[in-house]
Amino acid sequence: MDKLFEVFDTDLDAIEIGAAILGTGGGGNPYIGKLRCRLQLQQGRRIKVIPIDELRDDALVVSLGGIGAPVVGVEKIEQGEECLRAVHALEDDLGCKVDALISSEIGGANSMEPMLTAAQAGIPVVDGDGMGRAFPEMQMCTWSIYGHRSTPSAMADEKGNIVIIKNTRNEVWVETLARANVVAMGAAAGIAMAPMKGSYVKKVAIRSTITQALSLGNSVLKAQRDNTDPIAAVLAHEDGRLLMTGKIIDLERHLKGGFAVGHIFIQGFGDFSGDKGQIDIQNEFLVFHRNNQVEICVPDLIVVLDVDTGLPITTEVLRYGQRIAVLALPCDDLLRTPEALKVVGPAAFGYPEVTFTPMPSSKNKEGKR
């Protein structure tokens, strides 16, 4: 494993920005995770990242993340070893050691948690994740989509409580039991799940997403430093498309089945003067409409940035009157297959009438895979 690379203190600001952009409005704010990573590094721990192809085929890899409500995450911050205890509990249940951790979702706060835990455990974190973005439910990971079971999985809270979930009938049950349990644990817990072989991770993980978040964030920071357009930098980096610049002229949010559901309405300005935009939200940004026509939908990424700074705006801090840029970024090809679209396509989010039309992407064809 000599092809490992390290994440340093100076990389964390960029990863924070990149991960928040890939969070498409959800996934929780990575700020607290960034501070925690920084402390770990100051205490002499090291964050080592292993490229996917460097994994041994028989390596044991575990998917890791914090689950709970983002607003609880900024109030009852963690004891600090929740995820580590979850990993150890899973090792106890399996009777063997975990070789590497992988993030369940790179978008938002769960970009940082596996890096932290890997540093604590003294094992590497895989350069990749299960979504390449953020999604609201755990079975929306590529490992679940392509048939791997999430069980056994282990949940740990700050008090030392551990819950093992196994022998579930299907993936939906894992989500159901985990949700009920996280509420009992005070709406914040660490979860280690889906123990996988390295060979399987190579097949289904979204690749190089730590590297992607880092260099995406760096491109925004560089644009800010050079006084060039940070939005253009994001578009160039991700092979994305500017959907609209405009102002939020109305905002609706309400609860449906435990999710934050709502819409924002945008009045275009600049090159988009006269256009009316709408974004539908379910924790993340799901669907973008222009003048009442669906234009972009999940699983492609809809990203909202502050029009001047290029910094991402999450659904919780959306406000009437904000001046925003709406971007579409292509999702990974692994999310565009018929199997994946069943789980993360528009129909899975209550839009049976919408057909997912993948936005063109040179990145998927030439680059990553």
Added chain:
Amino acid sequence: MYRIGIDVGGTNTDAVIMQGDKILAGVKSATTSDVMSGVVDSLKKVLAETGVKNSTVSAVMIGTTHFTNAVVERRSLSLTAAVRLCLPAAQCLPPMVDWPDDIKQAVGGHYWMADGGNEFDGREISSLNDIQLTKIADEIDALGIDTVALCSVFSPVNDSMEKEAMAIMKKRLPKANFTLSSEIGRLGILERENAAIMNASLRKLSSHTVGAFGKALKSVGLSCPYYVTQNDGTLMSAKFVQEYPVLTFASGPTNSMRGASFLTGEKNAIVIDVGGTSTDVGALVNGFPRPASTSVDVGGVRTNFRMPDVYSIALGGGTIINPEDPISIGPRSVGYRIHEDGLLFGGDILTATDVAVGLGIADIGDPEPAKKLGSERLQIIKSKIDEMIVNAAERMRVSSDRIPVLAVGGGSILIPDTVGDLPVVKPNYFAVANAVGAAIGQISGEVDRIFSLTSISREEALETARKEATKKAIAAGAKPDSIEILDQEDVPLAYLPGNATRIRLKVVGDLNG
């Protein structure tokens, strides 16, 4: 009866005197390093100008940047003990973890973490530990610290742990002053705790300053109550600001926007406040400044106060201009030295004010030196200045409606008659809009917590929040029949079944009497 509004700025201390809705006079004095003599000076001036008797003044409202500046400059801050009630949760990031080193040092950087805190739904994370808290109090005492900031997890939802912990620690620290985070901040423990620590560290300065304000008033024969304005344009009593000085942060731009609204009668507008060195642009929505949506740094410390959304550019009356190609405007300014360095006052530096004077837009000082540049060149410079103003205004604009631009501040002669397609209104007393904003401050009450909507409806929860906020406003001195909702917002909490929703609601009312 009369009211006096005072704005203590970095350069000038302004005062206005008002009778009901009528402004009788407005004056400017230089801000002094002791602050107080500038206040006394402007009070004397404004009373003399109007002949109003001291005994007929019913209230004095003061806007001040004194406490913000103390934090920014790291001066007059007290050593503070930060105590977080959270264990076993929240120990991964200690208090002040993201503070710049110099301000951490200025407040001592001492912290403790103890048992306590609540879950989102009100359950205890752990119970308070009497023995542990007593031991912490003894350690604080041994360090000679008598200022404590207490912050408990989810205290905006349930503040009882902070109150009980204070009672326990007070037994060992009877003379210490305590700041409870639940009384000043919202959800988001790091930001709320930061605000509580900054507040605690400012308590001694605020006792001193508020006392000095009182003495200043007394020395000019005023015995009426006095208030200090907070960042949302509402007032705090002298006693309240002694306890919560941190709430004065960013009150300056708020006062200028509220003052501009009052002077023009406009409720929805862009406000451009041009000073000597910089221009602040904000937006008025229903008569109040639009708040910033992201967290706001004060002196490098992250807070979650409701600060007005202000965009500042380096353009003011004293901004230095290079008239040769390529023309440059600022960012440096001669500032208060314009009276010596500006061409119009016999100096040798071309300033933005010179350009306005040279073009005959304003009539101050001597226009001749600027005129030598030729009207064509002056016009080119002026159009560049106009462009900066238009861009700043456009940035803050919330809709395509042609809302007016309100031009205030001493340097507002620089603002053209129209800003883009927006008409410009320059009110009387534009130069003392801040002091007017202070004079018209209102009393508020706020609620921010999570409601569970399993047994009550959203409407019932909003009604409960409204009643609580109203009660708080009345307790703070608002006229009950004048109270109205200023802002309400409910954010459903993702992932939590049981329909948990976070409601923020704020009411305001006119000051009693």
